[in-house]
Amino acid sequence: MSTNPLDRSIQRRTLLKAGLTLGALQFARPLAASAATAEKKYGPGASDSRIKIGNIVPYSGPASAYSVIGKTETAFFQMINDEGGINGRKIDFISYDDGYSPPKTFEQARKLIEDDNVLLIFNSLGTPTNTAIHAYMNQNKVPQLFVATGATKWNDPKHFPWTMGWQPSYQTESRIYAKYILKEMPNAKIAILYQNDDYGMDYVKGLKDGLGAKAKSMIVNEQAYDTTEPTVESEVVRLQASGADVFFNVATPKFAAQAITKVSEIGWKPLHILNNVSASIGSVLKPAGFDHAQGIVSAAYLKDAADPQWNNDADMKAWNAFMDKYMPGSDKSDSSSVYGYSVSRTMVEVLRQCGDDLARDNVMKQAASLKNFEPGLLLPGIAINTAPTDFAPIKQLQLMKFAGQTWQLFGNVMSEQAQG
Known part of the structure; x- marks a missing residue:
């Protein structure tokens, strides 16, 4: 009892x-x-007193801006342990660096499962990197839970019952942008910069699907870049030369910031749409320069800590208290900390629901049984819902525009099915 x-x-x-x-x-x-x-029932890494959780994040390499997520999660589980743990069990959170390199991700996943004996791998980051361990995790029946990527393929419980996403899918997000473009600029000429992997191509597919029959005539140029390239400046120049008046910036933080700066420097003034994964003020817009970022449109599903409308919000106050105590000196304008905190609260809820049955199959069962769960920092009107046939926890976003030094939300909460 x-x-x-x-x-x-x-x-x-x-x-x-x-x-x-x-x-x-x-x-x-x-x-x-x-x-x-x-x-009581325990899988590997679980006992009466401990739960081992694995994590893989690019603390180095071209996507190292996301290292804040791993640092936030480490601090969050320390807070949970200081408060007594989950159902009396402390969390052993083991987080490794993969440098955003798929072969390294596979090496780290094997180490976590075969050497560290973790119960699950939580919020491993990146589409190409998670793809590298996708089959391995499912073959070994180890939860690959709440992966930090919005690729659509993570919602495939029939073929990959051990893998679940968390954030809205990239295709859902792109379809929302397509609706916005069709409404505001029905005769637009669209240029796309995208990362040359599953992440980038998922966004492009979503936009084309959302534009429907008009995609072929509206999209006038596409430029792919590899993460091994030093800059994307030449790609941006080629996109401008296409005569496009809409620029869809599908890039991770380092390259997104470069593109924002270059667009401004060459005097190109398109409707600039920036994918959510690079909408952080602290890690993208501030380095790019606020003067270069004015008017950029993106989409959000989490509250922005820099937005004064949340100053008296109880959950934002709790997040601020956490940051002050466990991550002193951190940049609160970096939305990665809000993300890491929120996804960690979701993980805690799943483990809490597991009770004394910490077998791997029950972890997945509980993850697929979340009903209107609100981890605290989702935008109003957005909640987490999963089911055995639905591994897409968050399905809605709200458009926003950058003005001054903050994002300004506008319109209604939207999904790919309806405009809200």
Whole structure:
């Protein structure tokens, strides 16, 4: 039986409603405790006192701007441990660097599973890197949970029942941009910069699907870049030369910032649409220069810590308190910290729901049983919902435009099916 005072109060009221005396309640406790002990079930990395969680993040390399996510998650689980853990169990959070290199990701995943004996791998970052371990994780029946990538393929429980995404899919996001373009600039000429991998191509596919029959005539130029390139400046110049009046910037932070600066420097003034994964003020817009970023359009599903409308929001106050205590001196304008905090709260909820059954199959079962869960920092109107046939926890976003030094939300919360 739970040692939580609230749980005990609920149990007491339930027994009293059933007509049991307080004496019977006292007698019931050891029986319930024995039953709970008998029902305990553990997978690798789990015990009465600990839960081992693995994580892979690019602390180095071309996507190292995302290292803040791993640092936030490490700090978050330290906070959870300081508060007593989850159902009385402390979290051993083991986070490794892969440099955004798929072969290194595979090496680190094997180390986490075969040497460190973790229960699951949580929020490993990147589309090409998660692709490298996708089959391995499912063949070994290890949860690859809440991956930090919006590729559509993570929502495939029929073929990959051990892998689940978290954030809105890139294709959903792109379809929302397509609706916006068709409404605001129905005769637009669109130029696309995209990363030459599954991540970039997923965004491009979503935009083309959203534009429908008009995609062929509206998209006038596409330029792909590889993460091994030093800059994307030449690609941006070629895109401008196409005569496009809409620029879709599908790039990770380093390259997104370069593109923002270059667009401004060459005097190109398109409708600039920036993918959500690079919408961080701290890691992208500030390095690019706020003067270069004015008017950029993107989409959000999380609250922006730099937006004053959330100053009195209880969940944002809790996040600020966490940051002050566990990540002092960190840049609060970097949205990666909001992301890392929110996805970690979702992981905690899944483990809490697992109770004393910490077998790997139950972890996935509970992850696929989230109903209107709000980790605290999602925008109003957005909640997490999953099911055994639905591994896409977040499906909605809201458009926003950069003005001054903050993002300004506009319009309604949208999904790919309806404009909200």
